[in-house]
Amino acid sequence: MFLETKRLTKQFGGLFAVKDVDFSIEEGKINAIIGPNGAGKSTFFNLVSGLYRPTSGQVLFKGKDISNLKANKVAKLGVARTFQTTHLFEQATVFDNVIVGHRLRTKANLFDSIFHTKRLKREEEQCKEKALEVLQFVGLEHAVDHLVANISQEEKKRVAFALALATDPEIVFLDEPTAGINPDETAELSELIEKMAENGLTICLIEHKMQMIMNLAEQIMVLNYGEKIAQGTPEEINRNEEVIKAYLGG
Numbered sequence: 001m002f003l004e005t006k007r008l009t010k011q012f013g014g015l016f017a018v019k020d021v022d023f024s025i026e027e028g029k030i031n032a033i034i035g036p037n038g039a040g041k042s043t044f045f046n047l048v049s050g051l052y053r054p055t056s057g058q059v060l061f062k063g064k065d066i067s068n069l070k071a072n073k074v075a076k077l078g079v080a081r082t083f084q085t086t087h088l089f090e091q092a093t094v095f096d097n098v099i100v101g102h103r104l105r106t107k108a109n110l111f112d113s114i115f116h117t118k119r120l121k122r123e124e125e126q127c128k129e130k131a132l133e134v135l136q137f138v139g140l141e142h143a144v145d146h147l148v149a150n151i152s153q154e155e156k157k158r159v160a161f162a163l164a165l166a167t168d169p170e171i172v173f174l175d176e177p178t179a180g181i182n183p184d185e186t187a188e189l190s191e192l193i194e195k196m197a198e199n200g201l202t203i204c205l206i207e208h209k210m211q212m213i214m215n216l217a218e219q220i221m222v223l224n225y226g227e228k229i230a231q232g233t234p235e236e237i238n239r240n241e242e243v244i245k246a247y248l249g250g
């Protein structure tokens, strides 16, 4: 299995934010995680991307146990996640956001980012080329030099995608990629997500817009109070009694 969690658990004090979750993601597919607010979706993302250490259980990426690796190591192995657009630097350009984001994600320490050895200079050049390439891919070539403060919310979402793509991932976790944008923009971002999948990327997204999920996802996991209550194709999820009771509300 491409990415797999085994009895993955995260406890905050007495609260199980994620509890005993077994989930497996096939390569090249679009996967989705749904569930009510507070169900543990973002915590699950933080666990698989190395931002949180599990209380118990495991995360396996291509068979390798990555449960206890730090986020920068996980990113280097090819696992990326997006953050909310509030994490962007508003007073920096779109281009610089991608460059800085890339550095923050992949550099192990301050030493690396301060002392510019020859090797690092070459890496810098590659990093700039990569930034332009991913900005073109997400459709922001016209906005490379714009301040993030001056672009639309939908364009900010694309910057967040570019940041994740800059680390050359094999799998990308997208946390509510279309929150706060209108239906037309949502359709455009859905197309971009499909384009990412067509380019061989494996996708896992958290989303509240059911229509979008039903059209886009090939596999859905439903979380409720930290636990997996269902997993299956959109059709299977649609007719699952427990899901209807817990989430869809009939």
Ligand code: ADP
Pocket: 012, 015, 016, 017, 035, 036, 037, 038, 039, 040, 041, 042, 043, 044
């Ligand atoms: P979702 O993304 O599905 O809305 P979260 O993963 O953000 O849910 O949260 C799951 C539960 O864990 C919630 O009850 C939330 O309050 C709690 N939680 C999340 N992060 C923390 C944290 N860092 N410290 C304490 N509790 C947290």
Ligand code: MG
Pocket: 041, 042, 043
């Ligand atoms: Mg969340």
